[in-house]
Amino acid sequence: MxxxxxxxxxxxxxxxxxxxxxxxxxxxxxxxxxxxxxxxxxxxxxxxxxxxxxxxxxxxxxxxxxxxxxxxxxxxxxxxxxxxxxxxxxxxxxxxxxxxxxxxxxxxxxxxxxxxxxxxxxxxxxxxxxxxxxxxxxxxxxxxxxxxxxxxxxxxxxxxxxxxSTTLFYNKAVFEKAGVTEYPKATWTWDDLYRVGAEIEQKTGGKYAGLTAPLGTGDQPAVYNPVIHAMGGYVYDPKTKKSGIGQPEAIKAWEMLLKAYGTASPKYSANVAGQPKFEQGQSAMAFSVRAAVPNIKQSLKDDWDAQTMPKLNGKPTVGGxxxxxxxxxxxxxxxxxxxxxxxxxxxxxxxxxxxxxxxxxxxxxxxxxxxxxxxxxxxxQNEAAFAQDAKDAYLPAALPGSAGTVLSDSVIKAVQQVELQHRSVADAFGDAEKAVNQALQSAK
Missing domain, CATH: 3.40.190.10 (Periplasmic binding protein-like II)
Structure with missing residues (x-):
């Protein structure tokens, strides 16, 4: 996404x-x-x-x-x-x-x-x-x-x-094929999202993804920014002009987001084309935005709906x-x-x-x-989900200069190091934070 x-x-x-x-x-x-x-x-x-x-x-x-x-x-x-x-x-x-x-x-x-x-x-x-x-x-x-x-x-x-703003889309037909009757609710947490996603993945033998991976191939700022924020951390602080993607609060967020791979979502792949597509009926749930609705309506003939983004620590995790x-x-x-x-x-x-x-x-x-x-x-059917998520959207400050590109590249690299090279989350994102902060220093 x-x-x-x-x-x-x-x-x-x-x-x-x-x-x-x-x-x-x-x-x-x-x-x-x-x-x-x-x-x-x-x-x-x-x-x-x-x-x-x-x-x-x-x-x-x-x-x-x-x-x-x-x-x-x-x-x-x-x-x-x-x-x-x-x-x-x-x-x-x-x-x-x-x-x-x-x-x-x-x-x-x-x-x-x-x-x-x-x-x-x-x-x-x-x-x-x-x-x-x-x-x-x-x-x-x-x-x-x-x-x-x-x-x-x-x-x-x-x-x-x-x-x-990001919203949770879900395919009722895939839920039915998996024999799962618990559709997403406005009260869902990320634990609920992962639990039901893993159940669908398991009951369909991997034929359908329970959840399209929240981080995709690695870089989804509209997903990780609000999650890190809900954990009490930050990606970029414009006051100090520093990134905190390697700080303890952010590490907890990365660990939770990476947890989707291989459980609620298929194992990590750097191949975008090979990832399950919600609009093609290949996954039960996915994060997307209102702009994608016409394409999904044209491509997906299954019965589907939308729900607000899951909560974390009692806070909405809506990006945009x-x-x-x-x-x-x-x-x-x-x-x-x-x-x-x-x-x-x-x-x-x-x-x-x-x-x-x-x-x-x-x-x-x-x-x-x-x-x-x-x-x-x-x-x-649930248009109210888009309205609520628009109001709850967390939109962080943009990084100056080329630091935004460095952030994107560094996050992707860290995700790949964790998933493909089995490096620790703390070490991978600690190095990523250093790279971004170096870029921020140069941008001053």
């Missing part, structure tokens, strides 16, 4: 090596850092909007709806590379050439460097005033928090498109992430760009179109509780 916006489209949603250097180039070079400002007429305006290529068809639908509502306003949709590194590089090039679109796709992993590189506009004041009905207080704070730059936390440089929309700092018509965002995030505007896809849980309190996405045909 590669959970967030980039992962579900095959893009590596990790901090990209070299991002900080690329964005530092922007700040170091000449040219206007504040852009064109809010001038220009909204009616009769023409703005540009760029998103990664995989999202272009969907955003063309949004734009068609917007232009139908406002015939005198025009929006041209441009394409950004799906590859994370190329995506940032193109924005860098466009920034240097003063050719950034008025509205651009932002991503949680790139939000900090894009803000520091003068690519994205601070919209906190507009959100505070509720200009055109778009209020910052209406959004789920942890998702908006991903677009608060670490260097300037009072700013907001983007808005999330969806409250993309997002991609969002930002106004470029160099836009010459920021008012028109803002008007598009105000329409896009309204329940009768873009959010209505987005919810109809079945992929989006609006990132607002109102949208989570009363959005039209909750009225779509089943499966899943």
């Amino acid at each position: 590669r959970t967030m916006a980039g992962r579900r489209r095959g893009r590596p949603l990790v901090a990209v090596a070299g991002v900080s250097a690329l964005l530092a180039l922007i700040s170091a070079c000449g040219g206007s850092s504040s852009g064109g400002g809010g001038g220009g007429s909204v009616e009769g305006s023409k703005i540009t909007l760029s998103v990664q290529a995989g999202l272009v068809p969907q955003f063309q639908k949004y734009v068609a709806a917007y232009e139908k509502a406002y015939p005198k306003r025009k929006v041209t949709v441009g394409s950004l590379p799906d590859d994370a590194t190329q995506y940032v590089q193109q924005l860098v090039t466009e920034r240097l050439g003063n050719k950034l679109p008025d509205v651009l796709m932002n991503v949680d992993y790139a939000a900090n460097p894009l803000a520091d590189g003068n690519v994205t506009l601070d919209i906190a004041d507009r959100l505070e005033k509720g200009t055109d009905g778009l209020k910052g207080s209406s959004f789920l704070p942890q998702f908006v928090g991903q677009y608060r730059p670490v260097s300037h936390p009072e700013q907001i440089t983007g808005l999330p498109v969806s409250a993309d 992430g997002s991609y969002g929309l930002s106004i470029s700092k160099s836009s010459h018509n920021q008012d028109a760009a803002w008007a598009f965002l105000a329409w896009f995030y309204s329940q009768d505007g873009g959010m209505k179109v987005a919810q109809a896809t079945g992929q989006v849980v609006p990132p607002t309190q109102e949208g989570v509780d009363h959005g039209t996405w909750r009225q779509l045909p089943a499966p899943p």
Whole structure:
């Protein structure tokens, strides 16, 4: 499971090596850092909007709806590379050439460097005033928090498109084939998850996985971040600028997560293609996100449903992430760009179109509780699970510079050392922590 916006489209949603250097180039070079400002007429305006290529068809639908509502306003949709590194590089090039679109796709992993590189506009004041009905207080704070730059936390440089949070999916048909009648409940703990997963694995002789491995091939930050947090530990502390993935609390979390391999889940394999797929009916349970629902509904003909993530130490263990929309700092018509965002995030505007896809849980309190996405045909039946997990999602601060890439690589290496080389969890993740902290030192 590669959970967030980039992962579900095959893009590596990790901090990209070299991002900080690329964005530092922007700040170091000449040219206007504040852009064109809010001038220009909204009616009769023409703005540009760029998103990664995989999202272009969907955003063309949004734009068609917007232009139908406002015939005198025009929006041209441009394409950004799906590859994370190329995506940032193109924005860098466009920034240097003063050719950034008025509205651009932002991503949680790139939000900090894009803000520091003068690519994205601070919209906190507009959100505070509720200009055109778009209020910052209406959004789920942890998702908006991903677009608060670490260097300037009072700013907001983007808005999330969806409250993309992990949820437990389960296949009732596989449960029935295993003769197991205990479906996941909202009160489940990780012990319950593993117990039932192991029972299904055992009763089907391994024909079906009880649980798709929570860590996959090793790196699932949307899974391990909230688990480590529930254990009282941390992956990254922005105050001390240190990682704690090798500390005692984190070690307990890793031990619990690794326990799935060979019991509730098949034994570890570095081959992604060889892992059981929930959407192909190969596993009884899996962690996924709302964005995966349309694909699962199309691929899986079995009866299936969703439940909230299991609890640990009485705490929810919901992870998440997002991609969002930002106004470029160099836009010459920021008012028109803002008007598009105000329409896009309204329940009768873009959010209505987005919810109809079945992929989006609006990132607002109102949208989570009363959005039209909750009225779509089943499966899943338990739409309330997505709403609760969106509210409970734990979204940690992004690591600066190339430290995010080092974290990803180090976690995968540590998991493989434990599972394939039988190294101790404490030693493997102790070394992983050292590698990440070295990268964090270099990023200061």
